[in-house]
Amino acid sequence: xYNLIGAGLIVIGGGIxxxxxGGKAMEGIARQPEAAGKIQTAMIIIGALLEGLAFGAxxxxx
Amino acid sequence: xxxxxxxxxxLTIVAISLFTTLSFAxxxxxxxxxxxxxxxxxKQEINDYIKHHxxxxxxxxxxxxxxDAGERKHVxxxxxxxxxxxxxxxxxxxxxFHHNDDGHVIVEKDGLKLAKIHSKIYELDNGAxxxxxxxxxxxxxxxxxxxxxxxxxxxxxxxxAFLIFFGFSKLAKQYKSKAIPTGLxxxxxxxxxxxxxEIARPNIGExxxxxxxxxxxTVFFFIWILNLMGxxxxxxxxTGQIAITVCLAIFTLIxxxxxxxxxxxxxxxxxxxxxxxxxxxxxxxxxxxxxxxKPFSLLVRLFANITAGHSVVMGIAALMLLLKAxxxxxxxxxxxxxxxxxxxxIEVLVAFLQAFIFTMLSALFIGMAVEEHEHH
Amino acid sequence: xxIFNDFSVGLFALQLVILIVLLVLLKKFAWKPIxxxxxxxxxxxxxxxxxxxxxxxxxxxxxxxxxxxxxEARAEREAMMKEAREISDKIIADAKQDAKEVTTKLIETAQxxxxxxxxxxxxxxxxxxxxxxxxxxxxxIKKELSNKKDQLELVEGILKDVTLx
Numbered sequence: 001x002y003n004l005i006g007a008g009l010i011v012i013g014g015g016i017x018x019x020x021x022g023g024k025a026m027e028g029i030a031r032q033p034e035a036a037g038k039i040q041t042a043m044i045i046i047g048a049l050l051e052g053l054a055f056g057a058x059x060x061x062x
Numbered sequence: 063x064x065x066x067x068x069x070x071x072x073l074t075i076v077a078i079s080l081f082t083t084l085s086f087a088x089x090x091x092x093x094x095x096x097x098x099x100x101x102x103x104x105k106q107e108i109n110d111y112i113k114h115h116x117x118x119x120x121x122x123x124x125x126x127x128x129x130d131a132g133e134r135k136h137v138x139x140x141x142x143x144x145x146x147x148x149x150x151x152x153x154x155x156x157x158x159f160h161h162n163d164d165g166h167v168i169v170e171k172d173g174l175k176l177a178k179i180h181s182k183i184y185e186l187d188n189g190a191x192x193x194x195x196x197x198x199x200x201x202x203x204x205x206x207x208x209x210x211x212x213x214x215x216x217x218x219x220x221x222x223a224f225l226i227f228f229g230f231s232k233l234a235k236q237y238k239s240k241a242i243p244t245g246l247x248x249x250x251x252x253x254x255x256x257x258x259x260e261i262a263r264p265n266i267g268e269x270x271x272x273x274x275x276x277x278x279x280t281v282f283f284f285i286w287i288l289n290l291m292g293x294x295x296x297x298x299x300x301t302g303q304i305a306i307t308v309c310l311a312i313f314t315l316i317x318x319x320x321x322x323x324x325x326x327x328x329x330x331x332x333x334x335x336x337x338x339x340x341x342x343x344x345x346x347x348x349x350x351x352x353x354x355x356k357p358f359s360l361l362v363r364l365f366a367n368i369t370a371g372h373s374v375v376m377g378i379a380a381l382m383l384l385l386k387a388x389x390x391x392x393x394x395x396x397x398x399x400x401x402x403x404x405x406x407x408i409e410v411l412v413a414f415l416q417a418f419i420f421t422m423l424s425a426l427f428i429g430m431a432v433e434e435h436e437h438h
Numbered sequence: 439x440x441i442f443n444d445f446s447v448g449l450f451a452l453q454l455v456i457l458i459v460l461l462v463l464l465k466k467f468a469w470k471p472i473x474x475x476x477x478x479x480x481x482x483x484x485x486x487x488x489x490x491x492x493x494x495x496x497x498x499x500x501x502x503x504x505x506x507x508x509x510e511a512r513a514e515r516e517a518m519m520k521e522a523r524e525i526s527d528k529i530i531a532d533a534k535q536d537a538k539e540v541t542t543k544l545i546e547t548a549q550x551x552x553x554x555x556x557x558x559x560x561x562x563x564x565x566x567x568x569x570x571x572x573x574x575x576x577x578x579i580k581k582e583l584s585n586k587k588d589q590l591e592l593v594e595g596i597l598k599d600v601t602l603x
Contacts, residue, residue, distance in 0.1 A: 041260075041264070041422075044415075044418075044419065044422070045419075045422065045423065048363060048422075048423060049359065051363055051367075052358075052359025052360070052362060052363045053359065055362045055363055055367075056358060056359060056362050058366070059362060117444065118446060144448075182446075208447055208448055209446060209447075210448040210452060211448065212452075213449065215449055216449065216452050216456075219452070219453060219456050220456065223456055223459075223460045226460070227460065227463060227464060227467070227468070230464060230467075230469070231464075231467045231468050233468065233472055234467060234468045234469075234470075234472045237472065237475035238471075241475075241479055241482075251472075251476075254472055254473075254476070255476065258473070258476075272473070275469060275473055276461060276464065276465040276469040276470075277461065279464070279469055280457075280461050284457070284460070303446070303449060304444055304445050305445055305447070305450040305453060306449065306450075306453050308445065308450060309457060310457075313457065
């Protein structure tokens, strides 16, 4: 039960983080479409790092 | 020469298909009360089935069904079991377990009693004849042994390794006679270029990327092919095995640690430009980051993504059975079909993305380690 | 931590061995030849592009040179034409001048010779007149003594004979 609540919290946190990353990346691409490739790569890397964190937490709670 | 090559190919195919038909045994099993992870009628059975799929397996079962006579039939191959027991190496075919996966079937070899519980081989303690379980369903009188079996995952790895080696050595041969490859090579060349130009070059740097190209290419294609193989109905779940991802992450770890430049170690262990009191604390943090957190995030990401993808696809596919009462056979099948199709398409994307991210982050970490800073 | 319970040392070991073997084999038989030939091809393309660029530049230089030469040649030709025209003009002018001079000289000499002839003719006339008058005077003097009337007739007859031509 508690680990499910924990998982929910992790998902909320991760969701906010991913939303921030994605949103800012979109803004960046809209502002500078010629840098889209670089922004995308950076976005994926940061997203992956965040994902690693969230998955780590999920596994620890399991 | 060409004819000889063709006939060799043909013979290989014949041999493989003969081997397949010979070992393609369909086995029957009369005891109906045990769980072989093949029945999916109730919620509990579906859960067990998904769990069984996610775990490695000692036989290569394609599907199983209950015949009209009430017999359980399994279609697939059995694979060799190779275990290191208290009495040395023991090998036998996994068919001796009769697809039992909860420790009820005991195999006796050289006076040893072996049982398979949830895809793990256990050796029974001296004197025990049956596996007895405690309340948390852990075996009380048996212990796990080193298991070097050719499991389904190992078969998957071998197939992937063969495919990669076959495809790319063919591509390499093509370059000897022509500048632009044809056929399969034409599809593979852009992928090699992609890994080189989008992953290795920008992250490691123009000067040093060449040394790491073989590793990055191998890992990229290894993960990608295995991820894709996991989406086929044969049902491999290789990159969803924690042992596999641990192995890959340790490889990356060893490569970037052993290639760390002087500057890298300087910045990790004795960060310049920071008060001297803080430096040991920073060193501990940096070391933990490089030695533990980074490989851990690498291995967990791949493992969790693939596992999650497989369980979600299988869960959605199981809606077909669970919603039968509410929507009827056609309705439930339709819903589950479209949802599964949608998810599988996403999973194809994820298969590539995870291979890309693993390779990308490996390249990034290697790039951090080999980078030479300008001296401040 | 159920996941790490699932960790199979055997699978790990097998994967390690297979991965190392795969890495070594692929490095030797696939990645090295592939990457080398890709690099060779790329440097070949780069060289070819550079060569094409150079050739284009050379072509440009050549056409520029050609144009310059043509322009120079045209200018030279024009200059030559101009010069030739000037020379011919000058020659014509000179010729005209010369002709004028020659004619004036001719006219002058002609006039001079005419004058001379005239003088000579006059002189001859004068001499003739003088001889005639002397002859007349002689005859007059010869007849003088006979009569006055005859004298006059004689003079008149002589005068009649002497037609002033």
